[in-house]
Amino acid sequence: MASFPKPRPDPGDSAVAASLLEWFDARRRDDVAWRGERDPYAILVAEVMAQQTRVETAAPYHRRFMDRFPDVRTLAEAEEDEVLGLWEGLGYYARARNLRRAARRVVSEYGGRIPRAVSELRTLPGVGPYTAGAVASVAYGLPEPAVDGNARRVLSRLGDLETASPSELDRAARNLLGAAPDRPGDVNQALMDLGSAVCTPRGPRCGACPLSNRCQALRRGTVGQRPARKRRARSPERVEAAAVVRRGGRVLVLRRPSDGLLGGLWDFPSVRLSSTTTTAAALTSALLERYGLDCRVGEEIRVLSHTFSHFRLRLAVHGARWRSGEVAQRRPHRWVGAGEFGDLAFPAYLRRLIDEDVSPR
Ligand code: SF4
Known part of the structure; x- marks a missing residue:
């Protein structure tokens, strides 16, 4: 297990922590559904939902999820379909599957109690350093960093960290936590809130910042360069066609x-397109060869676009009429009637197509 240097808060860290907490106490964002929450399970659910999703967007999902699965045992016993159904629209569905698997692990290995130690939390499916630190600090009051994108920005600017490597950020966060040993969860949340409300990526409001007189980047005029941007290549486009077979x-x-x-x-039967074949021809042969169905492929219904983390999808959806054959696929399949679409979880980018073109309500 990695060992970290013991935090050595200096007077500067103590002053920063005090100003940060004073600001946090005065302006804490009461609209966050789980703010003030101490139940480790509720915090785990919230933190998993808030990964890659804005807190404001995740909040109503969190309420519905907690209503249906109020404790870790209920979630552990739930069908995956139901969990995915409540997640529909939040995206990144691996999070939902991992959360259910984590709940099962907590029940089978930890007697239904979310573990306290970061090293144990990290063994749960889908729990990375940020989520483990958030649960450990907020739920259990342990001095563990939880550095999300917002906290990373604040710490990078505060210390004018050129590279802002994970170990530099960890050290900076631990020093602040060490300066406010009674309130580790609040220090972590205050850093995140400050990054979201004041120390924003563009146009940070340094004049309104409680840390401005301690901020190294402000003093040196490097705020706009911190944190250093990662260069991102444009993600590739994947072109596919799908058939709504009736x-x-x-x-x-x-x-x-x-x-x-x-x-x-x-989802619907689909095929990756190459540039050498027409969409209808590619769908006709894919339906026959891959799905075992002879179909007459008709007009294009609509073209959908969706951006995933590593590629952009362009999906041409066509109508099709079944003529003969039975589905030859190992994947579970169903012939769904009108009114049954609401019972199944679909990717969010298909929902409008389903509601407007496939099974209008
Ligand atoms: S002074 Fe400006 S750059 Fe520094 S932490 Fe505050 S908002 Fe961010």
Whole structure:
């Protein structure tokens, strides 16, 4: 296990921590559903939801999730479909599957109690250093850093950290935590809130910042360069076609493998397109060869675009009529009637298509 140097708060850290907490106490964002929450399970759910999602967006999902799965045992016993259904629209569905797996692990290995130690929290599926630190500090009052993107920005500017490596950030956060040993959860949350409300990526409001007289980047005129930006290559485009195959009054849907992209969600038969074939021809042969169905592929219904973390999807959706054959796929599939689409979890980018073109409400 990695060992970290003991925090050595100096008077500067103590002054920063005091100003930060004073600001936090006066301006804490009461609109955050789980602010003030101390239940480790509720905090774990909240932190997993807030990964890659704005807190304001995640808050109503958190309320609904906690209403349905109020404790770790209820979640551990839930069907994956139901968990994914409550997650629909939040994206990054691996988080939901991992959260359910984590709940099962907590029940089987920790007697239903969310573990306290970061080293144990990190063994749970989907729990990284940030989430483990947030649960340990907020729920259990342990002096563990929880450095998300907002906290990273504040710490980088405060210390004028050129590279802001994980170890530099960890050290800076631990020094602040050491300066306010009674309130580790609040220090972590205050850093995140300050980054979200004041020390924003563009146009930080340094004049309103409680840390301005201690901020190294402000003093040296490097605020705009901190943290150093990571260069990102434009993600590649993937072009696919999908078919809404109708047989009588029903439509074919298939469940995606649970361990891949959008795992466990339902979608339509699809094929990756190359530049050498037309969309209708590619769909016709894919339906026959891959799905075992002879279909007449019709007009394009609409073209959807969606950006994933590592590629951009462009999806041309066509209507199709089943003529013969039975589905030859190991993936679970169903012929779904009108009114049944609400029972299954689909990727959010398919919802409008379903509601407006496939199964209008
Ligand atoms: S003074 Fe400005 S740059 Fe420094 S921490 Fe505050 S808002 Fe961020």
